[in-house]
Amino acid sequence: MTVTISGDGLSIEQIAAVVGGAEVQVTADPGVRDRMERSRQVIRTAIERGEPVYGVSTLFGAMADRHVGPDQLVELQRLALWQHKTAAGPRLPEPDVRAAMLLRANSLLKGASGIRLEIVERYVTFLNARAAPHVHQRGSIGASGDLVPLSYIAGAVLGLDRSFLVDHEGETLDALSALERLGLAPLELQPKEGLALNNGTGACTGIAANAVDRAIDLVAVGFGVHALVVQALLGTDQSFAPFVHASKPHPGQVWTAATMAGLVRGSSTVRHEEGGDRDRPAGELIQDRYSLRCLPQFAGPIVDGLTLVKRQIEIEANSANDNPLIDPDRGEILHTGNFLGQYTGVAMDQLRYHLGLMAKHLDVQIALLMAPEFSHGLSPSLVGNPDGMNVGLKSLQIAGNQLMPLMTFYGQSIVDRFPTHAEQFNQNVNSQAMNSANLARESLDVFTHFMAVALFCAVQAVELRAQLTTGSYDARGVLSPATRALYVAAREAASGPPSSERPLLWNDMDQIVQPMVEGLIDALAKGGPILASVGEVDQSLRAHSPWECR
Structure with a gap:
């Protein structure tokens, strides 16, 4: 190329x-x-x-x-x-x-x-x-x-x-x-x-461009994880019904609903209630909890925000931003301020904020998977072998609980903390864009680790759900066509191909979780199998406009 x-x-x-x-x-x-x-x-x-x-x-x-x-x-x-x-x-x-x-x-x-x-x-x-x-x-x-x-x-x-x-x-x-x-x-x-x-502004914007590209990839994986969670928790597709989102047509909300509907379509564990039907036994809530039911409304601003950031960074990357600028058509030299990296700095503040929101949302989903009060029959902490002395993914959830607050900490702004006395008060407003962009790169390193944790939990959960549904831990038989590739890619990266006899984590003392998480982190790299498995979502997200409903 x-x-x-x-x-x-x-x-x-x-x-x-x-x-x-x-x-x-x-x-x-x-x-x-x-x-x-x-x-x-x-x-x-x-x-x-x-x-x-x-x-x-x-x-x-x-x-x-x-x-x-x-x-x-x-x-x-x-x-x-x-x-x-x-x-x-x-x-x-x-x-x-x-x-x-x-x-x-x-x-x-x-x-x-x-x-x-x-x-x-x-x-x-x-x-x-x-x-x-x-x-x-x-x-x-x-x-x-x-x-x-x-x-x-x-x-x-x-x-x-x-x-x-x-x-x-x-x-x-x-x-x-x-x-x-x-x-x-x-x-x-x-x-x-x-x-x-x-x-x-080439340095801060170059870092920002790389951050935007990486963020889109990981957010696309995040929607795949959400889809696995919906299936593991027996969620409903009613949350993604077109009528609902046409009634509140924020572009990101509409995009998220359509994307999630496509991701869970054909699953044998999702409750197919899009047309208004109810498929709930007595004693159960007749609607999903907010982290499932409000998924388009919560994630929609993230989608719009991320794609707006992408557009702003592309504009900055194609701008003349030194001083003075020369207009060759008029023969004029203009003393200007295009060098101020404000758009890049604010965009990276917003990027980190949106990534923190997505991490917090996924952290809530993990918590539902872990708690038998909310998981519709899954084992506590997603224990694999219920007959052994096992605690499942308890410690892995705690690892995620360290990473998520760090993500929201990175989501705080830095652009508004500029010194007003820089360079003899000449640069008395400044963008802090380099700081903001460097923080975005650091935030994405944490987000990659967090996404590996979320994927691990989601894979274990869908395998336990598959066993409850079909008697086999191989989840390919129950998952939607659109999420099977993600499931297989994550499963193979962590521990090998799906097994009908055992889930990802079976006996705690026979397996070490750390190298499995590291395998997922490696597979989340650019060009890796996990990103390839969500390629359609990734491309759709890149093409999304925060100003237009589809």
């Missing part, structure tokens, strides 16, 4: 493809190349006329009242990068570095930044060679863009100094050695180019 970048139309899915190793090429559209060259000419003309231009003939930020002489313009661009070699903290993971490089290159192709095409092509060369500059997680407040992390990328790609480092083919090289290996020479910056490279 090859992804062509042009400054427009780059999707979350294309970013994920490049992060995963897809080739990148710069568009051959002459209009894109012409705009880039004309924007450079605007800068050259301003210099020739002696016009003051921020970051070209002045210093930076609150020191922009200090002018720089014509003989210092090139050195000023080196300073733009060098002064920001102030990062700290853990290394940024390579997938996030690749996304950041891609987004910066794509943004520069809009032709509003006054930079040579040659530099964009060099970023593409690094991407295609899988050469990843060393970047750190801490140092950006997402105000004047991601100055610090983007400076580390630019310094490495240009060969600014040997202190900039690059990982390539399993080795760590200094920037000049990396360039030599790739057949490149160091590049000297021209006026505006240093600022064009580090004054943008």
Whole structure:
């Protein structure tokens, strides 16, 4: 697969493809190349006329009242990068570095930044060679863009100094050695180019794009887990009846109801009451508890929120977001604020919040499965062998009870906690987008572990339900067609193929749960069997619009 970048139309899915190793090429559209060259000419003309231009003939930020002489313009661009070699903290993971490089290159192709095409092509060369500059997680407040992390990328790609480092083919090289290996020479910056490279939102938005892609995958699995739970608890399909949701047509609610109806259709354990029938013995509640009955109403805002976040990150990924911006059609240089990562920061705050809500909802479902008062005949704590000295999934539920509060903790906002005095009060509003995006990545690590716990519980529950229904622990005979693949993928990842004789966990002392959960975590990886089993839900979620009912 090859992804062509042009400054427009780059999707979350294309970013994920490049992060995963897809080739990148710069568009051959002459209009894109012409705009880039004309924007450079605007800068050259301003210099020739002696016009003051921020970051070209002045210093930076609150020191922009200090002018720089014509003989210092090139050195000023080196300073733009060098002064920001102030990062700290853990290394940024390579997938996030690749996304950041891609987004910066794509943004520069809009032709509003006054930079040579040659530099964009060099970023593409690094991407295609899988050469990843060393970047750190801490140092950006997402105000004047991601100055610090983007400076580390630019310094490495240009060969600014040997202190900039690059990982390539399993080795760590200094920037000049990396360039030599790739057949490149160091590049000297021209006026505006240093600022064009580090004054943008590519780092925080690159992390965010990866987070959105991962979140969609895991949320799709989450709906599959909900469907397994509904079947294990003898839930009703009436909760997903079209009339109900046409009466309250929030797009996410309608989508969730239709998706859940499709996921449980054909199950032999679901109560088929969509038409208004009742199939409840005396002494039972005539309706499901809220976590089942209100599933579309509860999850609908998550669906709408997640897809809105996706759209916002895609817009940011295709924006010109440095300062100043150059309008090559009018020959104007505009001092602006597109570098503020507010959309990315708020989007990542919202993403973490929505993931926390989904984790809390699934945690409630697990609690129903574990409690015989609510599970319609399942064993306490989903004990496998009732004749032995077993406590089942009691400890695994406790593990989930640690993870869920952590998810909701990560769901707290950070964008509203910005300092108002940053950089001599110049950056007196700032987005904290880098913090927000890094927290999203951390939240997704926890969510992956939690999803493995939820899947384990759901598989054990449907196998116990299958045995009560048919005498066999192999749940394929009772599950809906749409959830069988998820069940089999999860079962095989945890312990092997389904068995008619025993559920996933039988005798506590004969099995260790930890490696089974780890097997599920591994199978939840991108391209793994569990994600493949919910592919239709995943694709539908990616195509959902929070503004349109279907």
